[in-house]
Amino acid sequence: MVLLHPDERSEEGRMSTVTVDSRPAPQLSRNLTNARLPKWAPAGVAVLSVALGAAIGAGGGLKSHLQWGLIAAVLFLVISYGVSAKVEGRRQAKDRLATSVVWVAFVAAVLPLASLTIYTVQQGAKVVDGNFLSHSMRNIIPSGPGGGIYHAIIGTLEQVGLATAMAAPIGLLTAVYLVEYGRGRLAKAVTFFVDVMTGVPSIVAGLFVLSVWNLALGFQYSGFSGSLALAILMLPVVVRSTEEMLKLVPNELREASYALGVPKWKTILQIVIPTAIGGITTGVMLAVARITGETAPVMMLVFGADAINTDPFNGPQANLPLFIWQQYANVNNDFGYARAWGAALVLIVFVMGLNLIARGIARWRSPKAGH
Amino acid sequence: MAKRIDVSGLSAYYGTTKAIEDISMTIEPRSVTAFIGPSGCGKSTFLRTLNRMHEVIPGARVEGKVLLDDENLYGASIDPVAVRRTVGMVFQRPNPFPTMSIYENVVAGLKLAGVKKKSVLDGVVEKSLQGANLWNEVKDRLNKPGSGLSGGQQQRLCIARAIAVEPQVLLMDEPCSALDPISTLAVEDLISELKSQFTIVIVTHNMQQAARVSDRTAFFNLAGVGQPGKLIELDDTQRIFSNPSVQATEDYISGRFG
Numbered sequence: 062m063v064l065l066h067p068d069e070r071s072e073e074g075r076m077s078t079v080t081v082d083s084r085p086a087p088q089l090s091r092n093l094t095n096a097r098l099p100k101w102a103p104a105g106v107a108v109l110s111v112a113l114g115a116a117i118g119a120g121g122g123l124k125s126h127l128q129w130g131l132i133a134a135v136l137f138l139v140i141s142y143g144v145s146a147k148v149e150g151r152r153q154a155k156d157r158l159a160t161s162v163v164w165v166a167f168v169a170a171v172l173p174l175a176s177l178t179i180y181t182v183q184q185g186a187k188v189v190d191g192n193f194l195s196h197s198m199r200n201i202i203p204s205g206p207g208g209g210i211y212h213a214i215i216g217t218l219e220q221v222g223l224a225t226a227m228a229a230p231i232g233l234l235t236a237v238y239l240v241e242y243g244r245g246r247l248a249k250a251v252t253f254f255v256d257v258m259t260g261v262p263s264i265v266a267g268l269f270v271l272s273v274w275n276l277a278l279g280f281q282y283s284g285f286s287g288s289l290a291l292a293i294l295m296l297p298v299v300v301r302s303t304e305e306m307l308k309l310v311p312n313e314l315r316e317a318s319y320a321l322g323v324p325k326w327k328t329i330l331q332i333v334i335p336t337a338i339g340g341i342t343t344g345v346m347l348a349v350a351r352i353t354g355e356t357a358p359v360m361m362l363v364f365g366a367d368a369i370n371t372d373p374f375n376g377p378q379a380n381l382p383l384f385i386w387q388q389y390a391n392v393n394n395d396f397g398y399a400r401a402w403g404a405a406l407v408l409i410v411f412v413m414g415l416n417l418i419a420r421g422i423a424r425w426r427s428p429k430a431g432h
Numbered sequence: 433m434a435k436r437i438d439v440s441g442l443s444a445y446y447g448t449t450k451a452i453e454d455i456s457m458t459i460e461p462r463s464v465t466a467f468i469g470p471s472g473c474g475k476s477t478f479l480r481t482l483n484r485m486h487e488v489i490p491g492a493r494v495e496g497k498v499l500l501d502d503e504n505l506y507g508a509s510i511d512p513v514a515v516r517r518t519v520g521m522v523f524q525r526p527n528p529f530p531t532m533s534i535y536e537n538v539v540a541g542l543k544l545a546g547v548k549k550k551s552v553l554d555g556v557v558e559k560s561l562q563g564a565n566l567w568n569e570v571k572d573r574l575n576k577p578g579s580g581l582s583g584g585q586q587q588r589l590c591i592a593r594a595i596a597v598e599p600q601v602l603l604m605d606e607p608c609s610a611l612d613p614i615s616t617l618a619v620e621d622l623i624s625e626l627k628s629q630f631t632i633v634i635v636t637h638n639m640q641q642a643a644r645v646s647d648r649t650a651f652f653n654l655a656g657v658g659q660p661g662k663l664i665e666l667d668d669t670q671r672i673f674s675n676p677s678v679q680a681t682e683d684y685i686s687g688r689f690g
Contacts, residue, residue: 313525316527317529318540
């Protein structure tokens with residue numbers, strides 16, 4: 062218990078005699094209740110502004126639906142601010158305005174994505190069937206109907222698989238070096254070059270492999286030379302994401318392991334990497350998804366083929382993005398377009414599947430806090 | 433099993449900064465030695481030099497000798513990994529391995545050292561958890577993640593993990609600073625039990641804790657900010673807390689500074 066010195070007590074006594082200005086500060090309202098718009102108000106305003114936007118657009122003879130949408134978006138922002146300012150006051154109105162801007166931005170971002178997906182599914186579903194997935198373009202007249210993408214699926218799987226088999230271990234080890242061992246100049250240089258590699262355009266990576274592997278060393282077109290370029294593109298992504306994940310592993314875990322008499326390399330293999338494996342796998346999968354859609358280096362190095370070639374080390378192969386390009390540019394009629402859409406649908410499903418697998422692994426392997 | 437530690441003329445550095453200077457002391461086997469002193473006086477640094485954890489930090493180095501019985505831990509042919517197997521450590525914040533279950537956490541040290549036999553590991557798990565007073569609380573959920581335990585249980589799990597590799601010396605760096613009084617009591621009881629087998633060194637900011645658990649107490653102090661920490665005195669705990677021979681120790685213990 063703290064006993065106050067007599068002087069202090071009298072000090073406190075004097076304090077209470079000081080008159081406190083109890084009048085409220087002039088402009089501030091002290092009300093705790095305030096008029097609120099009903100919960101359905103934002104949705105109502107949205108419907109209203111879309112209707113108005115359509116009416117104005119149609120009435121004004123605007124052909125582009127994009128313009129209708131823009132008018133509706135602006136109306137939505139203005140109306141929700143105005144109504145809220147009238148009913149709820151200016152502070153609430155600003156809050157509503159900020160929320161509305163976020164919603165408009167969200168819709169603007171999602172609309173193209175959704176329409177792209179829907180259109181691809183619509184177009185692709187017309188051609189994708191068992192025959193399409195299990196046959197190549199061999200002995201098919203390109204300008205006619207029929208044929209399939211079996212050869213391209215095999216090409217994509219093999220090339221991406223080989224690229225991953227090369228880039229993932231090298232990238233993982235590089236990241237381990239940078240986080241666990243790298244000090245001084247060498248580490249700085251590696252980080253710098255990884256950064257530079259991140260910015261290399263895919264066509265440049267293709268040209269590099271073409272000039273070194275195919276022209277200087279004299280190898281022929283093959284799936285493998287394509288996967289060399291894909292590996293170059295994949296490497297910096299893997300290094301970067303793995304590095305970030307390894308940095309997230311708390312140092313206390315490393316020290317706890319050292320204190321048990323575990324050598325450094327075993328600590329890295331058995332403690333650090335397993336703790337980060339969820340994030341590392343996600344990073345690798347996202348890198349795989351990225352290179353799966355690459356067209357330019359593949360076009361230069363894999364060349365494309367109509368027949369099934371299961372040997373990635375010998376002869377030209379096909380590949381999904383390349384197939385799409387060829388059907389669009391070389392065939393250039395409705396049958397070609399249809400096959401291109403079908404291949405695009407398969408490609409999107411493949412990449413989306415990889416993303417889902419990555420998420421699943423991340424959730425499955427991540428450290429658990431459960432009971 | 434327990435070993436005596438003889439430190440002579442030990443200084444530790446972080447880069448060019450000297451953290452502790454010229455420390456010499458003897459730590460008796462099968463006893464609890466407590467390190468007290470203000471923050472930044474080098475208690476933890478000194479503790480970490482006793483199992484060569486200090487040098488894990490980049491740029492850190494040590495001068496002087498630490499004799500474990502008669503072997504110099506800083507001798508030329510000493511393997512730091514082997515040292516850490518002999519001198520275990522418990523940290524300030526409980527740090528169970530998040531990817532591992534309770535069972536795997538306890539046997540982590542053995543498993544990573546290559547012991548694979550299930551019967552051996554089972555025995556070690558029960559013995560270590562019982563040693564850490566945790567067995568009754570977790571015996572039905574050994575396969576649940578270790579991070580699902582409460583803070584106090586996690587710390588006792590870390591102690592179980594440390595004693596599972598059967599070290600000779602157990603270093604504890606403020607093991608109770610993140611725990612509530614009840615968990616602290618559990619850990620303190622555990623320390624008193626463990627001292628029959630191990631040489632225990634504990635860093636603490638809690639003077640009462642030092643008085644409760646330790647046989648001998650060392651007081652560290654530093655002359656000023658940026659100066660290296662030094663050992664002021666080491667004596668029987670009772671003497672340190674009743675009649676210390678240095679004025680600074682008395683000032684610190686009675687709360688006149690620090």
